[in-house]
Amino acid sequence: MTKHSCHHSLSEAQAREVLNRSGLSRTKAKMGILITLSEASSPLSVAEIHKLLGGDASCDVSTVFRSITQFKEKGIIRESNLGEDFFRYELIGQEDHHHHHHVRCRDCGVIKPLPECDLSAFEKAILNLGFEKMEHHLEFTGICVKCLKDR
Amino acid sequence: MTKHSCHHSLSEAQAREVLNRSGLSRTKAKMGILITLSEASSPLSVAEIHKLLGGDASCDVSTVFRSITQFKEKGIIRESNLGEDFFRYELIGQEDHHHHHHVRCRDCGVIKPLPECDLSAFEKAILNLGFEKMEHHLEFTGICVKCLKDR
């Protein structure tokens, strides 16, 4: 029983439910973005989301940005920086409320999820510095097996 | 004996030496940037470096970018992303060849260095995924004591 990245594509009804629960308006764009994110196997950039939004749900990039902003505020998605000059976003499923991070291949760009993190040592050190409401971003890059062969 | 952030301002001679050792040309801009970085107590953005370069060493922003690119290639500086939409750079002193990371206040922007990291668990997990030549970026943000009071 593989426990890998168990992302569940959202149905229309589920997407609607997510929006209701967060008090967000149900628009084609938001529905489309949520579903697109739910179907992705790794975090997507705004540009990618925009490109993936087909037909009815297609909208302007600015709308994607605005929607993403709202999703972030509501805690529906998680933002991560994988050493690129833009951010990537992924849905936060109800079962994985825990932080997690990624490895990204610096050659081909594949992105793999990593297991939950334990950074208690750091967090303790930071509390000692007097900081609160901590957040962290931990991202790895490397060269994946496939790209290692091509060298 | 405090062992905190012991950054040593580089003298002209030392800066020149750094450039020689890396096979980089000794120009006013590069000298200035190196010295500016050596005098900073936390990582600087390109814009900040540019602003700090006074008088003789002042140059175009594009030159700062080009120099930074070379410094990165030579491993003279370390790049980090602290949740901002640009990168920050700091000199890698000969005594601190080890990785380290930062906490940044999301309100006022203060940046504090953190002690060296032990991420062996993650690194092991990543090796199991078949990745090599790993690099990682771990950055924290929080609200510092000072800003916590202002709320």
Add this chain to the structure above:
DNA sequence: CTTTATGCAAACGATTTGCAATCCT
């Protein structure tokens, strides 16, 4: 009907690049 969202285009900030002039070795 009143609020919120959207498209479009313009504005922005960070970074890159082409090219002719200039500095370095």
Add this chain to the structure above:
DNA sequence: AGGATTGCAAATCGTTTGCATAAAG
């Protein structure tokens, strides 16, 4: 001299914003 470096301006790229129109509740 001859290649590397710079300034300057234009070009990109990601992201944001103003505004008039359209959709949501």
